[in-house]
Amino acid sequence: MKWFDYRFISAVQATELFYETYIHLYREAFRRNFDAGTATLKRAVPARGLWGNPGEFSAAWRARQVADGFGMPYDFFIRECMEAAFRRGITRVPRPNQLYNLLSMPHLQERWEERRRALPLFSELPQYRVGAFCGLPAQIEHQQWVIDSLKARHARPFAIAQACFVDRLFTFDRAKAEFDPYVVEQMLSEAAGMKADPPPALRATNFLPSCFGLPHACSPSISPCIECHVREECRTAEAKVREKVAQRYGNEKPRDEEKLALNRERVARHRAKKALARTGMSSSGSS
Structure with a gap:
């Protein structure tokens, strides 16, 4: 579903590209809407960047997924979401997790259709x-x-x-x-006189799909994996990735395990509070 430019890069590379594009467009939006003199000094993101903490990475990853779901180039998606936020009265440049506001989505799709009809749009890969x-x-x-x-x-x-x-x-x-x-x-x-530039040399790795080797993404018996030209290589790579993840974290899905652990902690705290409240009520009744 993602825009054609991103179909031969990994999900992590796409997220890094999305983040870099966001930083550039953050400064552009700040210059246009607030202060042109200090726009270049704006960091736009935390000092430690994309890999500084899990929350920052997850926010960028999720925003990038939304852009991919619409099949839009990242610069178009981010710029239009920012403009929609300003029209709603937002007084700050939105962060990545604030880009995909549901109120903006219908307008975003309309703008995309207008863009497609107005100008030629294709990948240069x-x-x-x-x-x-x-x-x-x-x-x-x-x-x-x-x-x-x-x-x-x-x-x-x-x-x-x-x-x-x-x-x-x-x-x-x-x-x-x-x-x-x-x-x-x-x-x-x-076409008289038109001539194409010679194409650059490409390797087999340049044709790997963006989902290649992603844990739990490979399903060789169903579409689209069943039509994929590297499904067997992907299945082997995906198994090795899952093995490495399990070796490092003790689980193939560490984020799921972390969420379960946090949920267990919340339940335990809630029960402890209820038990403490019952104990207090019993003490009051006895006195």
Whole structure:
């Protein structure tokens, strides 16, 4: 579901990218809405950063997940959420855990649709170029995204030629299958002199999906894992990761165990208070 730029990086790398983008846009929002002179001095986040404490990491992780759920680029998501917060009357730049306010979500989706219709929007990753195409779901979806976007914008033949012959986002055969013959003829005319830059060399690791090796994320017998080109390698890596986590924390799901322990402590404190209250009532009755 996530935006195409993030489908070949790990969840941790995506969270780090989201956090860096947030810091930049925090200062941008502070400069625009409060004080341009001191905006560059604003730290925007705690001094120890993303890895300073579990709460900070969890907040950024969750906000990044929400952006991924909408399939939006992080800069668009963060900027629009900040602007929506200011329109609601918020007097401070929102923190990561304050970005995804439910009141902002309908407007956020409307703005995203407007953005898609107004300007060309596609990933610049070399994994999506024709020369790197190997039938991955992300590649197929990206090609369809680009073509649907060109059609929705009633793109001129020049823009289609640019996408086909310079950016190399789809083949000429695909263009002939998707667009009107007259448009294709005009596209060929516009393409005179167009030349694509040579694609960079890619390794097999550049095509690993973002979920590769995540604990408990691999389900080889169901979709989308069943179609994945590295499902067996992922299953092996995921088992090793779970083993390492269990060795370090004594449990494959340390956060779940921590929550259970905290819940047990709360229940114990509650029972102790009730017992103390009963003891006090008994003492009062006796006296």
